[in-house]
Amino acid sequence: MSRSETVTDAGKFGRYGGQYVPEVLMPAVEELEDAYERYVLDNEDGFMDDFRARLRDFGGRPTPLGKAENLSQKYGFDVYLKREDLVHGGAHKLNNALGQVLLAKYMGKERVIAETGAGQHGTATAMAAAYLDMPCEIYMGRTDINRQRPNVFRMRTHDAAVNPVDVGSGTLKEATNEAMRDWATTVENTHYVIGSVVGPHPFPTMVRDFQSVISEEARRQAAEQLGRLPEAVIACAGGGSNTMGAFHNFVDDEDVALYAVEAGGSGLGIETEEEYAPNSASLGTGSVGVLHGAKTKLLQTEEGQIVESHSVSAGLDYAGVGPELAHLVDQGRVTPVNVDDDAALAAFHRLSREEGIIPALESSHAVAYLEQYAATAAEQTSGDGPRAGDGPVIVNVSGRGDKDLDTVIEESAKRDLPDAPDMEVFRS
Amino acid sequence: MSVDDVTAAFADGPALIPYVVAGDPSADATEAYVEALAEGGADVIELGLPFSEPIADGPTIQEGIRRALDAGMTPARYLDLVRDLDVDAPIVCMTYYNLLLQFGDGDEVETFVETAADAGVSGLIVPDLPVEESAELEAACAEHDVALIFIVAPTTTPERVERILERASGFVYVQARMGTTGARTDVSEDTYESLDRLPEGDLPYAVGFGVSEREHAKAIVEGGADGVVAGSVFVDAIAEAESTESAADALREKAAELAAGIDAAESDETPEPETTK
Numbered sequence: 091m092s093r094s095e096t097v098t099d100a101g102k103f104g105r106y107g108g109q110y111v112p113e114v115l116m117p118a119v120e121e122l123e124d125a126y127e128r129y130v131l132d133n134e135d136g137f138m139d140d141f142r143a144r145l146r147d148f149g150g151r152p153t154p155l156g157k158a159e160n161l162s163q164k165y166g167f168d169v170y171l172k173r174e175d176l177v178h179g180g181a182h183k184l185n186n187a188l189g190q191v192l193l194a195k196y197m198g199k200e201r202v203i204a205e206t207g208a209g210q211h212g213t214a215t216a217m218a219a220a221y222l223d224m225p226c227e228i229y230m231g232r233t234d235i236n237r238q239r240p241n242v243f244r245m246r247t248h249d250a251a252v253n254p255v256d257v258g259s260g261t262l263k264e265a266t267n268e269a270m271r272d273w274a275t276t277v278e279n280t281h282y283v284i285g286s287v288v289g290p291h292p293f294p295t296m297v298r299d300f301q302s303v304i305s306e307e308a309r310r311q312a313a314e315q316l317g318r319l320p321e322a323v324i325a326c327a328g329g330g331s332n333t334m335g336a337f338h339n340f341v342d343d344e345d346v347a348l349y350a351v352e353a354g355g356s357g358l359g360i361e362t363e364e365e366y367a368p369n370s371a372s373l374g375t376g377s378v379g380v381l382h383g384a385k386t387k388l389l390q391t392e393e394g395q396i397v398e399s400h401s402v403s404a405g406l407d408y409a410g411v412g413p414e415l416a417h418l419v420d421q422g423r424v425t426p427v428n429v430d431d432d433a434a435l436a437a438f439h440r441l442s443r444e445e446g447i448i449p450a451l452e453s454s455h456a457v458a459y460l461e462q463y464a465a466t467a468a469e470q471t472s473g474d475g476p477r478a479g480d481g482p483v484i485v486n487v488s489g490r491g492d493k494d495l496d497t498v499i500e501e502s503a504k505r506d507l508p509d510a511p512d513m514e515v516f517r518s
Numbered sequence: 519m520s521v522d523d524v525t526a527a528f529a530d531g532p533a534l535i536p537y538v539v540a541g542d543p544s545a546d547a548t549e550a551y552v553e554a555l556a557e558g559g560a561d562v563i564e565l566g567l568p569f570s571e572p573i574a575d576g577p578t579i580q581e582g583i584r585r586a587l588d589a590g591m592t593p594a595r596y597l598d599l600v601r602d603l604d605v606d607a608p609i610v611c612m613t614y615y616n617l618l619l620q621f622g623d624g625d626e627v628e629t630f631v632e633t634a635a636d637a638g639v640s641g642l643i644v645p646d647l648p649v650e651e652s653a654e655l656e657a658a659c660a661e662h663d664v665a666l667i668f669i670v671a672p673t674t675t676p677e678r679v680e681r682i683l684e685r686a687s688g689f690v691y692v693q694a695r696m697g698t699t700g701a702r703t704d705v706s707e708d709t710y711e712s713l714d715r716l717p718e719g720d721l722p723y724a725v726g727f728g729v730s731e732r733e734h735a736k737a738i739v740e741g742g743a744d745g746v747v748a749g750s751v752f753v754d755a756i757a758e759a760e761s762t763e764s765a766a767d768a769l770r771e772k773a774a775e776l777a778a779g780i781d782a783a784e785s786d787e788t789p790e791p792e793t794t795k
């Protein structure tokens with residue numbers, strides 16, 4: 091079948107996905123689609139073998155699936171942590187960045203660009219670019235530059251240029267707009283390393299494939315270590331790259347419940363007058379629209395203007411979400427839930443104190459959902475069939491929280507959090 | 519207003535197609551600006567309906583869009599504004615796909631097209647809608663006699679040009695350069711290459727992206743274009759002006775300057791068979 095016959099369905103997940111980009115980018119998107127099919131799907135020139143070897147040698151994979159003994163005891167069911175915080179760079183982001191920078195290399199591109207919010211994807215791209223000797227420029231909102239200084243230092247240390255974006259609120263949405271504009275000018279020699287399962291086809295599928303190593307390992311580890319599949323997999327969802335990575339190989343296992351935990355921020359809903367959502371719960375509360383190249387669920391006004399989102403976790407602070415996740419939610423395969431800023435901060439401290447693991451604020455949302463999950467399990471004490479609390483649960487710890495310590499200390503001081511340490515030591 | 523009105527605007531020689539953002543800085547001002555552009559010699563008016571994430575636009579138009587949104591422009595107010603306009607030049611609405619979709623509750627784009635046609639919109643340009651995703655909008659435009667104008671970029675392959683021409687109506691917007699919108703100081707070599715690559719067809723070719731001076735307009739028409747699109751230069755003039763009146767004067771003058779460039783190219787031209795019409 092020729093391309094022109096198949097193209098109308100390119101990258102569609104039910105009603106979501108597609109390729110909503112300016113014409114100037116379409117040839118590049120088509121070129122990428124072709125490269126994705128050849129190198130990633132067909133392993134041309136041994137690309138996937140090369141990628142996997144580099145994930146191991148540079149990325150430190152596989153990451154462990156480790157039992158959280160103290161949390162398991164607390165909740166009365168086994169909790170296993172998929173330790174993406176142990177990937178080189180401290181987050182799952184490298185799985186995708188390494189894959190895409192390597193692909194750019196195979197495609198003969200001379201330069202990579204990326205957008206970043208919290209700086210994790212920018213850092214991962216800068217690391218991969220340094221490792222693979224590829225010039226790299228990162229677009230980052232001015233607000234994010236100011237609140238994520240350590241990551242800016244990391245990117246600069248890897249010799250990536252950091253281009254500040256001053257328009258709008260100076261966060262991820264604006265940085266993404268600007269990266270797309272750069273790409274529209276430089277598309278012939280530049281690859282745009284999108285940081286999540288968002289954007290025009292083939293990005294959502296390709297990023298998911300690079301990230302699906304998470305669930306590929308977790309599924310195998312569950313079989314080896316537990317002798318069974320988990321009852322549920324829990325992952326946080328902003329754009330949704332760690333979510334799709336953690337879910338993908340479990341989607342066909344119908345008995346495994348999949349929970350996408352969004353940022354409930356300081357409250358649900360949209361304040362229409364201010365064009366502001368005090369949350370980032372697009373999957374659970376958003377409506378269908380088109381943003382950054384794909385049809386998906388968005389936080390938007392009735393007229394269709396995209397609103398500013400909010401989360402204490404910069405990495406979840408995005409008004410859109412991956413189209414495949416939106417589709418899996420519509421199908422009832424993935425359950426969208428949310429956890430507010432307070433609960434995420436409490437979970438940050440809980441995991442740090444109970445298990446000796448400092449989770450990223452993003453991942454803290456997934457950890458926090460265990461509280462609701464345990465409450466549901468307690469209610470379901472009878473009845474037939476599988477139910478919450480019967481078996482082991484996997485929580486994807488998508489990243490480590492060292493980057494968030496400033497925010498956590500500042501935000502914890504404003505709240506009454508049971509597990510938060512005092513910082514009396516600083517007062518002399 | 520209809521598809522034919524858009525095409526007819528190219529009948530008496532190459533057309534001038536200025537762009538401003540509706541509601542920048544107010545709906546009343548836009549009304550005055552559109553009239554001034556028509557007086558200055560505009561043959562078609564491209565009126566931007568502002569969207570919060572204008573990925574195809576450069577800094578100048580982004581700022582104009584920001585000013586319009588801050589001043590409260592919405593799709594409904596935009597259509598009221600178009601309804602109130604009193605100009606002969608056909609109005610082409612340039613906006614992003616999400617606004618069309620949300621006008622139909624996120625489900626469909628026909629409600630927007632129908633309402634826009636009724637308000638007097640003759641054509642649509644949707645820069646984030648490539649031909650692959652355009653079936654639904656094309657059907658709605660055909661149903662309500664609204665031109666669907668596509669952009670052809672310097673990167674567009676011959677196969678894509680063919681696909682685009684199958685769906686396009688009114689005119690074809692030839693993007694003269696890589697990147698986003700914005701005034702430049704010269705005419706890109708890409709412009710001539712772009713025009714050379716395009717097949718002779720039924721639709722006029724209008725060239726834009728970077729046009730700000732008389733000589734650009736002249737050079738573009740000499741290069742074989744059937745129309746000249748200019749946006750950032752007008753949006754800049756609006757941003758710099760101290761009053762609605764002085765902005766309107768500046769717009770009228772700039773439109774007249776570009777129209778004169780088009781005319782100069784016309785009169786210099788050695789008679790030859792019509793190239794693209």
